Amino acid sequence: GAxxxxxxxxxxxxxxxxxxxxxxxxxxQATTMFWYRQxxxxxxxxxxxxxxxxxxxxxxxxxxxxxxxxxxxxTLSTLTVTSAHPEDSSFYICSARGRGNDDEQFFGPGTRLTxx
Amino acid sequence: xxxxxxxxxxxxxxxxxxxxxxCDYTNSMFDYFLWYKKYPAEGPTFLISISSIKxxxxxxxxxxxxxxxxxxxxxxxVPSQPGDSAVYFCAAFWSFGNEKLTFGxxxxxxxxx
Numbered sequence: 001g002a003x004x005x006x007x008x009x010x011x012x013x014x015x016x017x018x019x020x021x022x023x024x025x026x027x028x029q030a031t032t033m034f035w036y037r038q039x040x041x042x043x044x045x046x047x048x049x050x051x052x053x054x055x056x057x058x059x060x061x062x063x064x065x066x067x068x069x070x071x072x073x074x075t076l077s078t079l080t081v082t083s084a085h086p087e088d089s090s091f092y093i094c095s096a097r098g099r100g101n102d103d104e105q106f107f108g109p110g111t112r113l114t115x116x
Numbered sequence: 117x118x119x120x121x122x123x124x125x126x127x128x129x130x131x132x133x134x135x136x137x138x139c140d141y142t143n144s145m146f147d148y149f150l151w152y153k154k155y156p157a158e159g160p161t162f163l164i165s166i167s168s169i170k171x172x173x174x175x176x177x178x179x180x181x182x183x184x185x186x187x188x189x190x191x192x193x194v195p196s197q198p199g200d201s202a203v204y205f206c207a208a209f210w211s212f213g214n215e216k217l218t219f220g221x222x223x224x225x226x227x228x229x
Contacts (some may be wrong), residue, residue: 035216044160044205044219045219046217093160104161107152107160107161107162
């Protein structure tokens with residue numbers, strides 16, 4: 001199947017700093033990328049959907065100015081957590097869907113963010 | 117409002133036996149359903165899917181059954197293997213809507229050797 005990578009896999013940062021997480025589709029062009037957040041013992045919650053070259057669509061309750069998403073190319077989307085706080089500590093997962101691939105999303109391995 | 121529900125948070129099954137994971141949904145607009153498997157500290161991996169025009173889809177040891185009238189789907193794993201121990205999420209979306217995946221809360225499957 002298609003491969004989606006995330007970098008970094010694990011990041012620890014101080015409160016108040018910004019962290020950028022990259023999501024790359026390695027062997028296909030991802031016209032749509034999704035960013036999810038998983039809390040302990042809870043399902044994945046969709047944060048935003050981004051289409052290449054356009055602004056991301058955020059889910060209700062997700063702060064656009066705090067979670068900046070950029071989908072500048074067909075193989076790369078970035079999530080920047082600005083002014084991170086301890087409550088932002090979580091597991092962030094991206095997924096990607098290619099053109100014409102309507103029935104499947106390929107998930108990245110996730111990024112564990114810990115804010116001290 | 118949890119539109120996709122997995123009422124069993126955990127399940128233990130003897131190796132070699134059948135594992136049955138259940139999922140219920142409330143939104144009748146959903147027309148495509150997927151199962152994902154997730155190991156700790158990893159992203160989910162796609163297992164199997166089913167369209168609402170079918171009631172069964174089989175792929176190797178994995179079979180998904182869909183009962184539209186009951187708004188219920190199940191994943192059968194036969195025979196269960198130790199490597200199947202993971203958290204399983206069912207997910208659903210509406211293909212004519214925004215195609216956003218709505219996930220259940222997951223069921224932790226433990227295969228006992």
